[in-house]
Amino acid sequence: MLIGQGVDAHRFGAGRPLVLGGVSVPHDQGLAAHSDGDVVIHALCDALLGAAGLGDIGRHFPDTDAAYAGIDSRILLRRVMASLSERGLVVRNADLTIAAQAPRLAPHVDAMRAVLAADLGCAPARVNVKATTTERMGFTGRGEGIAAFAVVLLDES
Template sequence: MSYRIGFGIDFHQLVEGRDLWIGGIKIPHTKGALGHSDADVLLHAICDAMLGALSLGDIGIHFPNTDEKYKNIDSKILLQETFKLISDKGYEIVNIDSSLCLEAPKIKKYSGEMRETIARILNLSIDDVSIKATTTETMGFVGREEGLVAYANVLLKKKN
């Protein structure tokens, strides 16, 4: 059986006047992530991990921020499209391990819904989706609440 591992990372600025989308859900906060799409850092990192595992480039190649059809797009659609690319190559996801780095808001109470959303889109069990969170102890751009970061590892296996 053939296995492939992918790693993804994404950063976005936090600004007033935008909604904050993380893991496919809208989280109440005074700031939101700035980006061409809905700027969901977690879903973007997962997409990059999936693409990287199969040497398919990155999210910017498949969904460029210069293309107006992706302007303000729901990143759940990008995740679905990325999953289709992986499936078309004959692979399925074994599991996802991810980490969010942000000072606020605290996402623990939202992580279950995020896991459910991601699992549903990717035809996984919720137990196959891990979401952890940390802060930078007020250091750097994350600590100053100027931005947030997501990291994701994905294990793929060749379908039987």
């Protein structure tokens, strides 16, 4: 069994869609990033890569590479999963936390679980997504951005 953890955070940016866990979430701002800014998937990729001892998302998909400009983060997640599959690793479970003062995320959690489970190759029951505020403290509490945290458990297939 291999355990990995990942963290990502991005500030809000105008004129961009908000995508979290592979799901479009209605909001007046998206997240500023080189890719689509999906902090949930970025944290998940870091957790997966970390569990496998393969570094981090920046090493595999650098923000200095124009090929990743605006890329759908699900593509990155699928590439990470292909790399894990080549090594005989499977996801046993993933637990994700999103820290955001706004928007309200509870209505989108089930859709995120389904999307992520599909890309991870596991049942939605093996993927837990939860959202929390930071009680108006810190950059997320001030509405400046969103952070995400991920923990995964991998096993040999």
